[in-house]
Amino acid sequence: MKLEAVISEVLQKIVPTEDERAFVRELMGELEEIAREKAEELGIDVKPYFVGSLAKDTYLAGDHDVDLFLAFPLDTPLEEVREKGLELGKEIGKTLGEYEIAYAEHPYVRAKYRGVKVDLVPCYDVRDWKDVRTAVDRSILHTKWVNENINGKNNEVRLLKRFLKGIAAYGSEIYVRGFSGYLSEILVIKYGSFAEVLEKADFILRQKVIDPAGWLKREPEIAMKTVKREVEEDKPLVVIDPVDPRRNVAANLSWEKYGRFYFKADEFLRRPSLEFFFPTGKTGGDYLAELRRKGTHLITLLFDVPEMVDDLLFPQLERSARGFEKALSREGFGVFGWNAGRYGAEKAFIMLEIDRIDRPRVKIHPGPEFFTERGRDFYRKNERVWLVGKRLYAEKRVKENIIDVIRELLEKNQVALGKNLRETIRAAEMLVDYVPRSLENEAYLFLSREKDGLKQ
């Protein structure tokens, strides 16, 4: 299939129809009116702004999440922004129908209106980066900058976003660490088209620094500090935020996700296909067959999780899984990989792929140098003792089975765990080479590396 043919077919699927656009326009009009009304009623001085992909006209067909920002004058105290912002959000939420309180840097209201998710986020009405006081304040500036610079390339952004979703490299959430929508927009604006961005996957990485707004000339000192900091932290890209020279738009982009983009861009340009944008659902092979093929074993921990948003839960799951990886390696087990996620509404799982279920009943325990006080102690306290060079070693009786080893590690507090998960992981159910029906596919994707692999 030719590149042009693929692109035109994708565009048919992702560009909103006129009907859809009309619906969105209507929706935004109604929301803005309700917000103004409620603000007036409560006597709160705010300006409503639409931000995000809807406001920038870079949303994908069918994807209508609304971000409605409630911007307070700059001289409003922060406490008042929080309180009045939440109060107003709740009032609007009530009018719209159902709503709940969500938590980011500050609490905000998440409502539902005409089948669409609407976030009502209090912020400051900033004019430029010097005014920025909370993490969300920049969004208004981002929206403005994109609208001023996109120059009709909206569908090119849509293509890039869909491509990144298709190859599982989209999303700047801490547990994804992929390309954000704003980063996709900047790349298209900078390089002119979807195809150009893909062709420059290698060039962009080598160039390293992207400065679409010319901050390195306008504010060299601040911009250079940003570049230096991000390069020192070994980020794959430094994209100086067009609206704030202190910020790297790609700060959360991981090497792994850039790597996916790097290889998939090349593959797509060589052999264009719809598959990149809309991968056919993984068929879900047999995880037990995978275990047999590899000769490895799967340990699955199931445990309750406290009520937490994914942004908080996932990093803690990751930390815990890495904790097990480290602790078990220390105990002589080979850990081939880990996987973690939610399991139903109130539970989570951690999977560990391990080289074996049992280890020897003894371990070689390294001690101190022999001619020290600690050396003499070690010699006295241990039964079978020998020397390698100056260092004493002893044989130590250990638990043989991995489940016993994990229990002991948890009892002795020798696994680094996410702080809200410590208690619940200690009470985890542990399964060996077996998972509940609803995790079978997850186990297969993990073991086969279809989940994190670049190619199979």
Next chain:
Amino acid sequence: MKLEAVISEVLQKIVPTEDERAFVRELMGELEEIAREKAEELGIDVKPYFVGSLAKDTYLAGDHDVDLFLAFPLDTPLEEVREKGLELGKEIGKTLGEYEIAYAEHPYVRAKYRGVKVDLVPCYDVRDWKDVRTAVDRSILHTKWVNENINGKNNEVRLLKRFLKGIAAYGSEIYVRGFSGYLSEILVIKYGSFAEVLEKADFILRQKVIDPAGWLKREPEIAMKTVKREVEEDKPLVVIDPVDPRRNVAANLSWEKYGRFYFKADEFLRRPSLEFFFPTGKTGGDYLAELRRKGTHLITLLFDVPEMVDDLLFPQLERSARGFEKALSREGFGVFGWNAGRYGAEKAFIMLEIDRIDRPRVKIHPGPEFFTERGRDFYRKNERVWLVGKRLYAEKRVKENIIDVIRELLEKNQVALGKNLRETIRAAEMLVDYVPRSLENEAYLFLSREKDGLKQ
């Protein structure tokens, strides 16, 4: 048992009787006469010297090996010393009865006379260290120095030597790396008695440098160079040779053997017993029971060895065993230890204690950084590929069973082996959790750590 009582009982066993002394004197007289006669017959200008423990009267009862050195004038060319020395040795050997040629730095004759082993070693008739030209030349000086300084402490030396043999720390051979006879003599001369040497086990190590002949004053530059060199090489002790300031008498003493001495000296002084001098033969437990107790496995390689003296064979066996240890660790097997030795007259064995027989059928194969030429190659060439940070990884099919793994490692030349053993080890017979009858005890001593352990 009191220290004095133990010592007096040991002395009864190790001090030669008057009869034995008379026999030794007679033997030496006869040997000297034969040597002089033969030298005269062949017209070779040499002086016979007795060196070693017989000449120093520090030999243990029943242990009569004779070292008869044939000393050539200093102006003899080295080639002549080799040739004439060997010729004379052979003539003497013929007169004594059976003999063979042995090889050290130079070939020499090893004969048997009246049931006693007699080494006939050509050397130079050196007056002091500046004359020393071959490795054996110092022996005459050592004998002279000990005899001038021992001051009647001969039996104290016998006690120390017997103690060191009992705790398996005696012998300066490259494959033992323990205390030499000469080092034992120096320690007794320096510290006055057997018990004093034991009491100073910790002090001696801390003091580090022993200089019985005062070289640091007489030849400060040369002696300091020796000290510096040996300290840099992290030797446990630096004993400046009383007859040669360039040499550390303890150069071949290992930390392991000093450690044995260190702990056993302390234990003996706390609870003196004959057991230290004459350990009751290891009873030889059941090696299969040891394997079951530990949950480990034993791989034994049996192979032919070319005709080689122990001094050459053992370092090569050690190098090969360490080679296997390293290569198998790289392949993901845990190696608990190794053991090697002769097996019958023409074979040798290497034993490896391993944590398991089988490993998974796949291995995680780390690749290069993704954005390089090599990265793109790696991506193309491998099937399952993923990223951790910038680095590519791939799954690699590997041999599962350790015997197959060893065969493959040997085929691919990935085990560092002793140079004369390469071919023969490649053709080795390999046994898993089983050894021939005559190695059962060896296997037990190895697995139970009775062989190299400090305590059981």
